Amino acid sequence: MIRYPDRALRTIGVTAPSSGVSEELHHLLEGATAQLEKQGFAVKTTANAWTQKEAKSSPAAIRAKELLSIWRDSKVDAIIPPWGGELLLEVLEHLDFQKFTPKWLLGYSDVSLLSLAITLNTGIATAHGTNIVDLRGSETDPTTARWVDVLSSTKGAVIKQVSSERHQKNWSHDKPAPGVFNLTEPTDWKTVSGQAERLEGRLLGGCIDVIRHLIGTPYGDVDAFRKKFISGEPVVWFLENCEMNTPDLKRSLLQMKYAGWFDNCSGIVFGRSEANDAVQGYTAEMVYQELAEQLKVPIVYDADIGHQPPQVILVNGAHAIFHVDDGKGRVVQEFR
Template structure:
């Protein structure tokens, strides 16, 4: 399997862009700037962050222009999204993926931002990061592993062969034991399903699928997984890593996961604290990893960033 390209590491005192490709949220600009300065970085906040158009953070054109400008600007070392919500899929068929491919850099977000992780994976071929949003996570006083995980991956402190740490306070569950090697890809389950049948759907061949969700009762999770099964997506997978599925009973969820994945005879590990949860750990999308569901470990098989 061809690995996705690593991206340039976030350097010491590197500049981080803030964009809002999905929904709006009020931003305490001074708090955001001081928070990031305290950790050695400056912020460049793009115009769409201060826009609001109903449930969107400004008109499509502004959100699209911010996305393009953040990637194109050579001074910017990483990009973090303000929030999720909804709106990212509206941009997909207007994105200049040649521009993005020519300007790889760490791109971070989750929830609705999953649409961009899938699209960049398919059309630009470099690693992105399913990780904290600026408002809800970094400025939201989430547990320390949220910030530690974010910076350790973006700064290159974790290398090929390293095991991604998971807080012992949140035990993981082996749904199906086994070891799998593949590209880690996925994100929000509802968004993965919403892009099926489009040119931006997940390329699942040889993938270790990561899924998480929020505000979806168990029967809807069942429906979404069944959609992926009927589409032939699940049959292509090598393994599954399940993140937080907020609001769903854990035992009931694990029963559903066993029903869904046991016939495929692939390893499934559940309970990874990534997504709409606290802490919210960062995961490298598109990176080659090894999932050992029995030992409850996830190990990097490639460097996800490179120092220039």
């Protein structure tokens, strides 16, 4: 049985299990804190949220200690790291997953490795979506704004979301927008079949670049998770590619397939990506087509997931139904 947090959303904890915020960028986290406080939230940060050196916020053992400390803080209702990073994988061996109790964790990129590991090992639901520095704008687009609804929900809740109208193609830090993102491109969710698709199952996923490193470790036993927490229900995977070219993407997906991660899979939803660089004419669309044929499941791509915001908020462990038709997507998540 999946365990969902059961508390009002009042205080947000900020810790950096991957990268923290270097001094010259402190204004980003300060801005996010100010905006959240204007909305009525309290914000509590750990020391390493404000530090960054050698591709990480602090040594792995300290990151683990600060994460567990703020997780167990009874006054903190949800945890949102500043952003992702590079070396969250180092932290896992320093964590005692049995000390985690239901509390929302929200993030993406490198943070998705932690989220997936927590859900797989504890059955605690975790959320994939915006990081905290992207909540610093004076405005919030309707897609991103749903983070409040998700993190305010408990067991039994039903969350309905729709695809964005427009998305951001590239970051333009020299042209800041009131809502942080420059949403200039029309959003178009696609299907490999070219037809309307319906996908239903328990959600699992994250950034492929990092979650693939859970394969073969004690932290990535998807089969045990299925048996212990979801009684063998089918899984819908949501995946996004941060930096890989298409052969690397294909190798990673094959590794997931060989490891049994796609057993009893009822569909896959891929996020938009500014990576997916084609090699000798081998495109991401070809990768998706091959995977759909191999797994015999529907595949959706260019969805609102990942490094080209905005993002729908998807919950590891939740029951979900995706409807995709004519470029539009709808997702209904039930916390059961």
